[in-house]
Amino acid sequence: MYLPLVVGVDGSEPSLRAVDWAADEAALHGVPLLVVFGTLWERYEGAALARELGKPSAGLKADVIVRAAARRARRLHPDLVVTTEAVPDEAEQALERAGRNASMIIAGSRGRSGIADRLLGSVSRTVAAGSDCPVVVVRGSDDNRALGGRHGRIVVGVGEASAAALRFAFTEARLRHVPLAAVRAWRRPAHDTADHPLPTGEPARLYEAYAAKELDAALEAAPSDVTVRRHTVEGPARAVLPAASAEAGLLVIGRRTHGRLGRTAHAVMHRSACPVVVVPEWA
Structure with missing residues (x-):
């Protein structure tokens, strides 16, 4: 059953x-x-x-x-x-x-x-x-349904809690026969941080290249029957993902903590132009 x-x-x-x-x-x-x-x-x-x-x-x-x-x-x-x-x-x-x-x-x-x-x-x-x-x-307009809506592609945010979200997005893209846009937001740090692999002051392309490397690693398990398009976009995820939703039928994000949504999830749920699915990391 x-x-x-x-x-x-x-x-x-x-x-x-x-x-x-x-x-x-x-x-x-x-x-x-x-x-x-x-x-x-x-x-x-x-x-x-x-x-x-x-x-x-x-x-x-x-x-x-x-x-x-x-x-x-x-x-x-x-x-x-x-x-x-x-x-x-x-x-x-x-x-x-x-x-x-x-x-x-x-x-x-x-x-x-x-x-x-x-x-x-x-x-x-x-x-x-x-x-x-x-x-x-x-969310979104009256015709933004799971089937037959205006926009076909699915957008998934790739970040710290993205493994389960990616699995969910792969399944949805396969069932709907639509491409999947995997979006990795990146930012240049405002000051030196011990946990960042690149020092402040390096050209922006190095930070983007590091984000692209992380994105490629996250998508290693992408199924061959799903068309995946990679996007690295400068800016905070809470702004980048709602912007990407303008041409999407579904926006998928992950959730790390039980009982709490982070700032990105709050912003996406309020500002997305299409339905948003929040996937627990353990789902």
């Missing part, structure tokens, strides 16, 4: 776009899709959402939301096996618990209102930081 993909929903349009992305991805991998709704969102915005929809709060039932999401997924892929789960828990806990027996978690990047935007953004960050499986935060 293949592990399912898990997608979190809350009835908002961004979460439904996440359902579209998740349905594509589940169909691509040939695995079931599990739609999860943590029902305690009503504690924060039940009354406000009821006013927005012109319905009493009691009428906003969890089963209505998950059934609507499941129907949406099946319309895209009629043969997809879709199950639903509504649990009386915070969204973060509901998704992380479901993710313990999942191949991937997919979440939207925003919610319904100003308060919900901050809430769901926090959910996405929390799950991406604490999950033991890859987490996709769906």
Whole structure:
């Protein structure tokens, strides 16, 4: 039995776009899709959402939301096996618990209102930081789906925590039949550092050459059936990777620490023009 993909929903349009992305991805991998709704969102915005929809709060039932999401997924892929789960828990806990027996978690990047935007953004960050499986935060335009989107290539950031991210990116590129852009950001140090192999003051080309050497080493295990394009770009990764996402269908980054995202991951999740997947180093 293949592990399912898990997608979190809350009835908002961004979460439904996440359902579209998740349905594509589940169909691509040939695995079931599990739609999860943590029902305690009503504690924060039940009354406000009821006013927005012109319905009493009691009428906003969890089963209505998950059934609507499941129907949406099946319309895209009629043969997809879709199950639903509504649990009386915070969204973060509901998704992380479901993710313990999942191949991937997919979440939207925003919610319904100003308060919900901050809430769901926090959910996405929390799950991406604490999950033991890859987490996709769906960003970008409405047509930026896993299949049939505007941009085909996949971008992967190559750095300290990149081995698992590279394996994930290789798999996705192979399944989608698209090229993989492996990006290694590099910077000239502002002052001498004991742990840097090159002294300050050397020409920029030496630092770029060192970054290219590291990139080549990281890509030694690249499969022969995936087209890999190498890019060494000067600048901080938190700026270089979002810029590379402008022409991508998916941006893949690694995560070293359980329960915490670094500055690069935070910046990428907020500024990427396409869906971002955060892959734990041990995944």
